[in-house]
Amino acid sequence: KNEVEQSPQNLTAQEGEFITINCSYSVGISALHWLQQHPGGGIVSLFMLSSGKKKHGRLIATINIQEKHSSLHITASHPRDSAVYICATHSYDKVIFGPGTSLSVIP
């Protein structure tokens, strides 16, 4: 069983839709990291959170430590949001990445 799982694996949305990407993990962590990777492009760190919720522009990330679950929400999605979204768990001695969710937003 993968230690970090993401769902869905692939997601196609119409421009303007509200999008949710889920991340679940099986071990205790100190923080959870959401990353964005554009095709052929580099990786951008979106959020690092250890509790509650964080918001930046149209992006919102939440985490439930007890349920070992985090969600990344995109409001009013736009084609430029098309990318792979990756969650990663940080614990004392290691970082484990999820497999990523490939998002395509259609105009």
Next chain:
Amino acid sequence: KAGVTQTPRYLIKTRGQQVTLSCSPISGHRSVSWYQQTPGQGLQFLFEYFSETQRNKGNFPGRFSGRQFSNSRSEMNVSTLELGDSALYLCASSIKTGRSSSYEQYFGPGTRLTVT
């Protein structure tokens, strides 16, 4: 402020050779992490350095090593290259944002290594 830079950007090596990749973090960042990304395994953590000391190491063989210099620049070395080492190697520099487990991380563009 300049971002994280990695050199070289592309590299082709032959099986059995060794390679050294370089990473210059954002000025003022003392933590540098290295990651490997492949289509099959996705992103995997290699190691983290802070103030010239290796803090954490991922599950990679001893052929993978790294170091950090006093100016926070970091290098990683892979010896006796294997075909499976072909990957995008990413470096990221980090700075704490005040809370114990919260920090900002910035990724470099990566070095694309091809082993033939």
